[in-house]
Amino acid sequence: MRFIHTADWHLGRIFHGVHLTDDQAYVLEQFIGLVHDARPDAVLIAGDIYDRSVPPHEAVQLLDEVLYRIVMDCRVPVLIIAGNHDSARRLGFGHRLLARQGLHITSQPDNDLAPVVIEDCHGPVYFCPVPYVDPPVVRDCLGVQDARGHDSAMAVLVDYWQARVPGGARKVALAHAFVAGGEGSESERPLSIGGADKVQVAHFRAFNYTALGHLHKAQPAGEEQIRYAGSLMKYSFSEAEHKKSVTLVEMDARGVVTREEIALCPRRDVRRLDGFLRDLLVGPPPGVSREDYIMVTLRDSGAILDAMGKLREVYPNVLHIERPHLNCGGDLRGPGGDHRRLGELDLFASFFQQVAGEELTSEQQRVIAGIVEQIYRQDYRPEQGGGAARLTEQRETGVLA
Amino acid sequence: MRFIHTADWHLGRIFHGVHLTDDQAYVLEQFIGLVHDARPDAVLIAGDIYDRSVPPHEAVQLLDEVLYRIVMDCRVPVLIIAGNHDSARRLGFGHRLLARQGLHITSQPDNDLAPVVIEDCHGPVYFCPVPYVDPPVVRDCLGVQDARGHDSAMAVLVDYWQARVPGGARKVALAHAFVAGGEGSESERPLSIGGADKVQVAHFRAFNYTALGHLHKAQPAGEEQIRYAGSLMKYSFSEAEHKKSVTLVEMDARGVVTREEIALCPRRDVRRLDGFLRDLLVGPPPGVSREDYIMVTLRDSGAILDAMGKLREVYPNVLHIERPHLNCGGDLRGPGGDHRRLGELDLFASFFQQVAGEELTSEQQRVIAGIVEQIYRQDYRPEQGGGAARLTEQRETGVLA
Numbered sequence: 001m002r003f004i005h006t007a008d009w010h011l012g013r014i015f016h017g018v019h020l021t022d023d024q025a026y027v028l029e030q031f032i033g034l035v036h037d038a039r040p041d042a043v044l045i046a047g048d049i050y051d052r053s054v055p056p057h058e059a060v061q062l063l064d065e066v067l068y069r070i071v072m073d074c075r076v077p078v079l080i081i082a083g084n085h086d087s088a089r090r091l092g093f094g095h096r097l098l099a100r101q102g103l104h105i106t107s108q109p110d111n112d113l114a115p116v117v118i119e120d121c122h123g124p125v126y127f128c129p130v131p132y133v134d135p136p137v138v139r140d141c142l143g144v145q146d147a148r149g150h151d152s153a154m155a156v157l158v159d160y161w162q163a164r165v166p167g168g169a170r171k172v173a174l175a176h177a178f179v180a181g182g183e184g185s186e187s188e189r190p191l192s193i194g195g196a197d198k199v200q201v202a203h204f205r206a207f208n209y210t211a212l213g214h215l216h217k218a219q220p221a222g223e224e225q226i227r228y229a230g231s232l233m234k235y236s237f238s239e240a241e242h243k244k245s246v247t248l249v250e251m252d253a254r255g256v257v258t259r260e261e262i263a264l265c266p267r268r269d270v271r272r273l274d275g276f277l278r279d280l281l282v283g284p285p286p287g288v289s290r291e292d293y294i295m296v297t298l299r300d301s302g303a304i305l306d307a308m309g310k311l312r313e314v315y316p317n318v319l320h321i322e323r324p325h326l327n328c329g330g331d332l333r334g335p336g337g338d339h340r341r342l343g344e345l346d347l348f349a350s351f352f353q354q355v356a357g358e359e360l361t362s363e364q365q366r367v368i369a370g371i372v373e374q375i376y377r378q379d380y381r382p383e384q385g386g387g388a389a390r391l392t393e394q395r396e397t398g399v400l401a
Numbered sequence: 402m403r404f405i406h407t408a409d410w411h412l413g414r415i416f417h418g419v420h421l422t423d424d425q426a427y428v429l430e431q432f433i434g435l436v437h438d439a440r441p442d443a444v445l446i447a448g449d450i451y452d453r454s455v456p457p458h459e460a461v462q463l464l465d466e467v468l469y470r471i472v473m474d475c476r477v478p479v480l481i482i483a484g485n486h487d488s489a490r491r492l493g494f495g496h497r498l499l500a501r502q503g504l505h506i507t508s509q510p511d512n513d514l515a516p517v518v519i520e521d522c523h524g525p526v527y528f529c530p531v532p533y534v535d536p537p538v539v540r541d542c543l544g545v546q547d548a549r550g551h552d553s554a555m556a557v558l559v560d561y562w563q564a565r566v567p568g569g570a571r572k573v574a575l576a577h578a579f580v581a582g583g584e585g586s587e588s589e590r591p592l593s594i595g596g597a598d599k600v601q602v603a604h605f606r607a608f609n610y611t612a613l614g615h616l617h618k619a620q621p622a623g624e625e626q627i628r629y630a631g632s633l634m635k636y637s638f639s640e641a642e643h644k645k646s647v648t649l650v651e652m653d654a655r656g657v658v659t660r661e662e663i664a665l666c667p668r669r670d671v672r673r674l675d676g677f678l679r680d681l682l683v684g685p686p687p688g689v690s691r692e693d694y695i696m697v698t699l700r701d702s703g704a705i706l707d708a709m710g711k712l713r714e715v716y717p718n719v720l721h722i723e724r725p726h727l728n729c730g731g732d733l734r735g736p737g738g739d740h741r742r743l744g745e746l747d748l749f750a751s752f753f754q755q756v757a758g759e760e761l762t763s764e765q766q767r768v769i770a771g772i773v774e775q776i777y778r779q780d781y782r783p784e785q786g787g788g789a790a791r792l793t794e795q796r797e798t799g800v801l802a
Contacts, residue, residue, distance in 0.1 A: 060494050064490075097498075101502065
């Protein structure tokens with residue numbers, strides 16, 4: 001038995017204002033190629049197919065196309081569970097009809113739920129889908145009162161499956177949950193507050209493999225056969241160092257699994273750059289793409305006119321700039337004393353001290369004094385890049401450090 | 402060949418603040434019973450399945466359930482086209498897989514579209530779905546430049562089908578369009594402004610039957626075999642006199658059709674009542690439901706305290722009250738002269754003249770004078786139904802006409 005485990009596609013995601021559907025289509029094209037070449041017995045998608053309960057219609061159309069090609073062109077059954085980002089009832093439309101074509105979408109638990117059974121030459125493997133559901137929904141759907149939190153709800157769901165799979169049979173769970181001890185990223189939406197969203201890894205020990213979704217970093221959840229496949233793409237800059245992949249799992253006659261992570265190559269990587277503007281403007285080393293989605297940490301301490309514009313001339317997809325110097329400098333309560341009693345130069349020096357955390361040098365003071373003088377002479381034209389542009393220019397040419 | 406033609410379900414509709422999903426489920430239960438009993442070869446739903454592009458998830462779940470029961474339990478294929486209220490891409494999710502189970506959803510035209518062919522003992526019948534699409538989408542999808550308006554776009558789509566159905570074969574069109582000459586209702590959303598949304602009936606003459614959607618009144622569109630089935634329910638008070646039904650069509654070996662309208666009985670009818678409050682408060686005659694959705698036209702000319710509250714004690718689902726007297730009376734520019742110079746009684750008489758279009762009688766003047774006196778004596782308690790309630794009471798008991 002061979003299957004591919006993936007999760008957290010988040011179709012329709014918007015990343016710092018950029019609609020990622022085209023990037024997702026690019027990666028999914030590789031994924032379809034992989035399914036075509038690897039000829040697995042099944043594809044498992046462990047929740048968060050969409051990024052939100054009402055996804056953009058481009059995302060709906062992309063999913064329709066991808067699933068059709070896997071199920072009909074490659075003839076590989078697909079098992080999907082809903083994640084916390086999906087709308088269970090929207091995702092579940094037509095599920096009973098679609099299941100007869102090999103597309104098994106499980107978005108809500110109920111007492112009619114049966115495992116998806118796929119056979120290989122050694123016999124059946126029972127796939128047990130555990131969609132993400134809030135504990136009260138578990139109580140309603142299965143009529144049990146003791147599913148108070150996420151962990152006890154998971155216990156109920158796993159018991160449900162244990163009762164429906166023959167003893168000794170090979171079985172695989174799909175679940176969308178935060179297994180205690182897992183490492184999160186910035187792009188996951190918490191399931192509840194205060195750590196109450198965690199479930200114990202022990203629930204899954206009865207399964208030969210557990211295909212997890214929710215955490216965006218590919219990782220084992222305590223044990224090797226209980227794993228997160230990780231997200232389709234990097235969905236936050238905190239994931240810049242992740243290797244995004246899908247997991248190809250081989251299960252033998254006894255249910256023992258071996259696995260392989262197969263990397264997915266994005267159209268544009270998500271990277272972080274850190275340095276001074278003049279160094280960053282040199283551009284990337286040969287062979288490194290300028291087109292990646294980039295977050296820049298700028299080390300420069302002083303004013304920079306249109307840093308985003310300058311960086312985008314070199315890296316067109318800079319999406320975010322962080323300036324630690326501007327955040328750490330001084331308090332923001334205003335200059336000491338009564339600012340109405342300070343002259344322009346003292347007032348600016350106080351402001352500079354506040355945001356940059358250092359004193360104006362005498363050279364800097366001379367430049368500012370010149371600008372103030374220009375303003376009084378009325379030949380200062382900010383809309384044409386007057387004093388401020390000159391200040392930046394002087395900084396970049398070394399007059400200002 | 403026998404098929405049922407229905408349209409304009411508008412699942413998820415909100416009617417004067419009331420979510421109609423439960424009422425729609427009630428009527429659809431009858432519809433499923435009809436399908437079960439009539440054993441048609443197909444069910445045709447001619448667009449506006451949902452009321453809006455992102456329907457509430459209760460509506461999604463209801464449609465899922467209804468279609469499953471028709472397709473799987475009754476084993477009757479269903480053909481659906483998108484209407485102008487539906488989101489083509491959302492409604493179309495999974496359509497190629499669902500079609501293999503007998504659920505044929507056509508939401509966008511494209512060059513791969515094939516007719517749905519259903520056989521009877523006389524041979525095949527070709528069903529040609531024409532979903533609602535804006536003319537620019539027709540141009541894009543089919544690569545034709547001359548689909549400038551709705552009528553020319555329909556010509557292109559009909560030509561498309563004519564080219565794909567063998568000459569002499571029996572054929573049925575499903576279309577969601579405003580056929581010129583049809584009678585509209587208040588609950589249809591115009592397709593475009595200024596009458597440019599109309600298409601000519603001539604487009605459909607080549608078909609043995611045309612199952613139309615869009616207009617909410619069941620009616621022929623110029624010719625008997627080109628018909629609107631009408632909406633599932635009454636979706637505006639302008640439809641109070643409609644008979645809502647579905648059309649059961651029988652087609653013989655030559656393609657000649659006979660038909661029968663089969664009424665659907667709503668959980669609550671939509672009705673208009675017209676009269677004086679005291680007459681309406683008597684309640685309905687025996688055998689007429691108090692639970693219907695009701696719009697009341699109140700003929701009373703004077704002030705009535707909480708007319709809605711009083712009417713709902715008798716008819717709990719009064720949704721709208723119209724008071725023609727309050728709309729037609731005088732101009733609203735204020736009393737003649739300077740109102741600051743008028744006494745309370747004259748000011749009220751002027752106001753009454755304005756809104757009711759008639760003078761206070763001497764008896765009415767006496768009542769108002771009494772209320773004004775109470776107010777000055779400070780024993781007027783409006784929150785306990787003081788003067789105004791007494792005024793209403795006197796009106797209802799006949800002291801005030």
